[in-house]
Amino acid sequence: MGIPTPSGCQHCGVEQRSHARRWTEAAGWHPWTAPTQEQMKARMRARRAKVASFFGGARRRRSGTAEGGER
Template identity: 65%
Template sequence: MTDVRALSALADVICRAQEQGRVTPMGIAFAIDAAGLLMSPDTSAELDEYRRQFPKLTAGRPALPRRVDSERYYSTPSGCFHCGIGHREHAQQWTPAGGWHQWTPPTDEQVKARMLARRSARRQYARAAGGASC
């Protein structure tokens, strides 16, 4: 017997992917994978349970500090508008706000804010490490 709910979910994911301009088989496959439709039912149920519990498990915990000693942990000034990843290493990315997206150039305001944030982070790291500020 055919699982109509699963087929409907798959059709919905494919339709949304096509509306977002994903018309290649690979683009549609990425959308299906991101929706979790390639997982076993047990794995999917476990992931859903973790997603439900995550806000309770992290409530009241301070946010982890961002590492400033590696370029990887903060966006480059000319990084993607949506996620901050550089153009060369971007390819196809997913973010909660932007969904699946290709590299999009940042605004001038984003570039300036990222440059100032990077300068500030480097100064804080230098001070914490006992060195001179940059």
């Protein structure tokens, strides 16, 4: 499945809109359950790391310069 979206179910990572009832080994049959703040943060960081690795680890700086200094 890959990295679930940050707002995906706490148990299986599926988005609320398409969830209905799902079954997982750990939770059994379950309704969509909101993820914890920690899960959302971890999922966002994992997605960002995946994108960064795709682009060779290069990240854009907010200042608009490669070094992150003043323009």
